[in-house]
Amino acid sequence: MASVLVVEDDQFVRSALIRHLTEASHTVRSVGTALEALREVAHHRFDVVILDLGLPDLDGAEALKMLRGITDVPVIIATARDDEAEIVRLLNDGADDYLTKPFSVEHLSARMAAVLRRSQAAAADPPSRVLRVGGLAIDPLRRQAELDGTVLDLTRREFDLLAFLAGRPGVVVARRELLAEVWQQSYGDDQTIDVHLSWLRRKLGETAASPRYLHTLRGVGVKLEPPE
DSSP states (O other): OOEEEOOOHHHHHHHHHHHHHHHHHOOOESSHHHHHHHHHHOOOOOOSEEEEESSSSSSSHHHHHHHHHHHHEEEEEEOOOOOOOHHHHHTTTTEEEEESSOHHHHHHOOOOOOHHHHHHHHHHHHHSEEEEEETEEEHHHHEEEEETTEEEOOHHHHHHHHHHTTTSTTOBBBBBHHHHSSSSSSSHHHHHHHHHHHHHHHHHHSSSSSSSSSSEETTTTTEEOOOO
């Protein structure tokens, strides 16, 4: 079972999460502020963090950026906010998933299981060879990608997406397969993939209208191949 940090200032919600996670045999620590969360992560090892956005001392979005500065621990955002633009921004800032309140314990369990599978699989069997596609060099072991010798500043999910496609150069990968293999989800919103592809294209210096490496085949999928 997992070691979980719950960051939630609402005592009722916090107690419910602790009870559910403990009953599911997880080890749980909990705090009510962003600064306490940073302190916990700096001194203890966690498998996943459940982070509320409405914290009293610091907005959760800022807390997420600070967490990403010191750890790669998977973070699931738990928020009452349903603004799509903000959710997209959080995913690009390093969140691994998000849940909109209110949510069921079954939904939380499913999202946690997916995040933990992805994290454990990456840790258990990291590929060792550097993947090369044109001027791209992706090192899965070091989790570093370079374009023409320049290191790319990629989020966790952007790197996972690029590495997955680079392992299949020239092959059209269906969106359903991307959801299953990169997001570890059997279902989801295609817009999540579109957003990450858009940000990845920007960092590769291209656009959907003028692609160099990333090519989308409408209604089919996505492929990564070297520029002609």
